Structure formats: structure tokens, C-alpha cells
Amino acid sequence: MIYSSELIKGTLKTIILKLLRENKRMYGYEITQMVKDMTKGKIQLTEGALYPSLHALEAEGIIVAETEYIGKRVRKYYSLSAEGKVRTKERITELADFMETMKFLLDIQPAKG
Amino acid sequence: MIYSSELIKGTLKTIILKLLRENKRMYGYEITQMVKDMTKGKIQLTEGALYPSLHALEAEGIIVAETEYIGKRVRKYYSLSAEGKVRTKERITELADFMETMKFLLDIQPAKG
DNA sequence: CACCAATGCATAAGAAAACTATGTATTATT
């Protein structure tokens, strides 16, 4: 099962920020692969969604980019700015809270109860 | 704390459907109030989001509307169609699964551990 | 060696969905 894209919309940036926090430094393609692996293919970020989000986060000063060359191939590594670390924490807290609220609202029971 | 609207985007229709399933029959304003009450104000559905969603669900044949008059004031009661009941179940299952995946991805611990 | 898949970036055009703002009208409260 691949999740409908509506679900991912609101969480994409939070996912990106969380992975950057854990891994210090990642490039776009690496993010798509890690998300795919960690979710067993249930979340597949498209480039058309990912890159604009990265650019937006960079424009907001939440992440910073460093360009590197691997042979002749370019890579843009992103990492959290000081402000980004604060924002990341806030976002994750909000999302966790939101999910608790949704669980209550939808009366969802633990998977293996 | 009121959740950022991005988070709600992907879940709005699922919330509506869930409430209709539990309460058999509701009108728009009633839905906004119940969501507000159940979430202690954390989720406040705006009319500009709710009514278009209701109309869309109706157009898809997932919910059906009945207009009633309370005095001179009109109310549109909505309820799930047969297909709507199936869809509701699917949506809730998907959302529950998604939230599990997100919890894992974001490494979120239970609130009171 | 030729070809294809994978890696790696980027963006333009269009669609989807919600937000803001506004409009109309009735009923309850102060």
C-alpha cells in the first residue's frame, strides 16, 4: 500500500527536518531513498515535491546547503541551521500532539491490542 | 495550540466521514462544533474548508444530503451512503496505518512513558 | 562497447485543496 498523497502533504517538511536532525547532513536523493527504505516503500517522495520543499526550507533559513562534487556529479548537502533545530523540535512536537488528537478523534486502537 | 492547517488538510475528509459514521446524521455547523469540542479547540474547521469538502463528498456519492427546516432556518443533514460506509472504513484504516508509519519515522515515543 | 538503469539535480505547467473574505439570513442573548 502506498499512502494517498494528501496524507503526506502536511508532513513532508517535518519528515525532511527530522531526517536532517538525525543524520546531520543529507542530499535530496538520499532523503528519498531513506524514506522509502524506512517505510518499506509506503512513502515514496517524488522529486517534484522534494526539491521545491528543500528550496523553500532553505529560503526560510531553516536549512543550509553546501554543494559538493562527487567526480563530475553535483550533490547538494543540506543541514539544519540553528533556527532550524528549534523549528524541527517544534514541528515534531506538534505532529506528535496532532497524531494523538487524531487517534482519539478517530477512536483508533493500538495495532496489536 | 491550534494545529497548522497543513496537518489537517489530508485528514479533513476522514474526520468528517468518521463523525458521520458515529452519529448517523449531522449538519455542517454541528460537525465544526463537535470537532472543536472533541479536540478542545485544537482543530477548528473553517467553513471555507468544510462546505466545499461536504459538497465534494456528496458529488462523489459518498454522502447524501437531506435539507430540513428548523423554523425558517435551513439545515442540511448528511449521512453515509452504502458506498460511503465502505470508503470510510478504508480511509480510517489507511490513516491509522499512516500514523503508525509516521510514529516510527519520527521516532515518537508514547506521551506518557 | 552499447545500452539501460540508477544517481542527482532542477523547474514549468497544471491541478487540488484549503484559506480568506464576503454574502445572506435567522435566532438567541444582553
Next chain:
DNA sequence: AATAATACATAGTTTTCTTATGCATTGGTG
């Protein structure tokens, strides 16, 4: 009498993603 709450609706704008496309390098396979 005035205001808040109830109750619907939609037009215009913005945000965000999707689809599609483009370019280029690198690795693997027949």
C-alpha cells in the same frame, strides 16, 4: 437595539503537490 451565535454558500487567492520534462554522470550487463 445591538451583538453573538447559528447556518448555509461561494468567489478569488494562495499554497502545495503532481506530472512531465530536461540535463548530465555513473554503474552494470549483455
